Amino acid sequence: MKSVKRKLDPDRPTAHWWIIAPVAQAIETAMRLSMSDTLAFAAVTPRFHGSGFTSQTAIRCFIKHVNRHRRITGLAEIPPSKVTPHMFRRTMAMLTRDYPGSEIAVGMQLKHAATRALANRWTQGYMDHDPSWARLLTTAIAERRFQRLRDLFDADSRGEATGFGPGADQMRSAFAAVREKAEALRASGKAPRGDIRVEHGLLKRTHLSIRFGKLNHCTLDENNPAGAKCLEGAIVPPGHRGPLIDRCQPARCGNSIIAPEHLPIWQAEYASLTKLRSLPALPANRRALIDQQIRDVESAITKAGET
Known part of the structure; x- marks a missing residue:
């Protein structure tokens, strides 16, 4: 999407957004509701006759609605x-940043729009004045994803905890297969001994689907969902293709990984x-709704072996 900001500083260049x-x-x-012929978001001033x-006005109505139904x-x-x-x-920005309940809500309801590049490329954080920059985005995200995957592989090789749940079991099995293949190459003299780059090279060629998120990681395989x-x-x-991120159920899905870095959020929730x-x-x-939410959170924490 291309946008031009005219309010206060109309000389700013055109911006390009991935939405x-x-x-x-x-x-x-x-755009359909706008009273302007050229602007999607145009001010509605008293000069316009009729209802608008x-x-x-919307905020006043919202406050009245909340107070009227608070019982x-x-x-x-x-x-x-x-x-x-x-x-x-x-x-809302402050609550999302500081309040654990809002963090969970944003992750579950708006994950497709709120997560960082590690989860997907459609996020409000990416914009540039040059549309050609989009060609570099996919490569940059792929490299960053592999870096995270490599860090998990190295931690698993050191015997450290990398995640909990069925998805984590799948990931560890894939890591074990990579190490086994690397040892076979070394035994046959086709790879240098003691060089971790052998494992990293095999890992990069291994089909291991993983999407990184704030609340969990997803290992859904698009070819076998x-x-x-x-x-x-x-x-x-x-x-x-792939998961429907906005319908993610981290505590219930067999493709979900609850990693150690996720636990503080779930515990705070x-x-x-x-x-x-x-x-x-x-x-x-x-x-009743809160009870269901507590059961889901307890399930996620239990998978991680925490109480």
Whole structure:
């Protein structure tokens, strides 16, 4: 997608963004609703007659809605005060950064848009003024993925814990096969002894599908997707290959790896949910949902051998 920012600094060059399908759909909707002939996101001022959308009006309606239904949702009342769209954006960014529950929510619901390059290339963090830069992106991501995979291989070779769950078992089996093949090459004199580059070369040629994420790693094989929870009962878009990231169920899927670096997030989420579960005025439907979330988190932590 190409975009031009006109507000305040109209001389900035055209920017190019890699976006996901839901974002493209949202932009198309904004274009249809826009009162401008040239801008998808145009201001709606009092000069326009009739009803129109303004962010300030939407925020006031949202606050009224939350306060009106808080007996059902269990949310605290939002007190009267000045609230701006910028405050909403900043607050959400801060919650996502600092609050463990939001970290889990972002990972499960928006993983396809929120994760880094290690998971996929469609993320809001990548833009450049030169469209030709896109040709370098795939190579850079592939190299970074292999670097992470190589680090896991080296750690596994040293006997360190690299992950837990069925997906981790598959990964360790693949690593063992690489080491066995390397030893066979050395025994036959076809490879130098004591050179780890033999294993790394074999690892690079091995078909080992792994997608790195903040909450888990995914080992789904596109040619054999059996057991993938994200594909169960799902309508797969035509031409799509691989997992449906937004339907990921890390605690339940046989392709999931819960790595040591993931555990602090899951443990923080468990503490956050159990604290929320203890609130006395929690509605029954909200309590039932939290109970299910706690069971999923407990399952993920149990797979890692933690209590």
